[in-house]
Amino acid sequence: MKQTSGSTSISSLLYSQKIAPYVFVLPFIISFSVFFAYPVVSAFIMSFQEIVPGSSKFIGFDNYKELWNPTFFKAIKNSTVYTALTLLLLIPIPLVLAAFLNSKVMIFKNFFRSTLFIPALTSVVVAGTIFRLAFGELDGSLMNTFITALGLEKQRWLGDRWLGLMTLLILACWRWMGINMLYFMAGLQNISKEVYESAEIDGANTWKKFTNITVPLLKPITIYVFTISIYGGYAMFTESYMLWSGNRSPKDIGLTMVGYLYRSGWEQNNLGLGAAVGIVLLAITFIITFVQLNLFGLFKKEE
Incomplete structure (x- = not known):
């Protein structure tokens, strides 16, 4: 019992x-x-320690003080500029592409969907290697062959700061454009067709339907894409590492915050300093995401 x-x-x-x-x-x-x-929590504790093989000791804020150097600030600047430019490219362009592919008059929809999504299935290591060869400094590289055919001089694509950044942006757009487009297309499928039909009866043209119906109703999807794009921008490392065949780009033009973390923690065998870089990176992304959500997203009350 x-x-x-x-x-x-x-x-x-x-x-x-x-x-x-x-x-x-x-x-x-x-x-x-x-x-x-x-x-x-472990990384936060490690950021206040000097860690050597077999032992560790607390050193207070020395690791954070060591971050106060031009190389680290350049890494922050590179990551911030890269993230800002990817936001300007990888939100409006996929949104417009999704609207086109969701249109009734669009032909070969499945072909374009597959074509734009296939790059996301490609390994970033393979993609970075291909782009490194395509944007090489040799006369026979793809991009130099193309621009010399147009009568322009060959360029050191990966040796110049802005050309290197442009190469990273082209790689990012090529790789992530299709994924963001699918997010927006999923949101478009949830918008009732009756809404657009009512707008057409009221005399709304295509532009007005896009700006007054599509964009406002896709706000939750846009906020989500915006948020993951912020994280993806600041977390970018493998693309830069593969383009420059390592973590040592000329004058650190391709150095990112994660690249500086890798350099400090593994290349220089200073795990405490690497942990401090990770905590600072976490704080930056958290603050930016919180401000973004507070201004445009979850924490803003709808009227």
């Missing part, structure tokens, strides 16, 4: 409406704690 009573109480506890929500969110809480919270 005691066993039956005990099993009954356990069953009633598991099927309780008060306990059930916590049971369902428990997998997320566990994964979040193990794969995010614990590493962040």
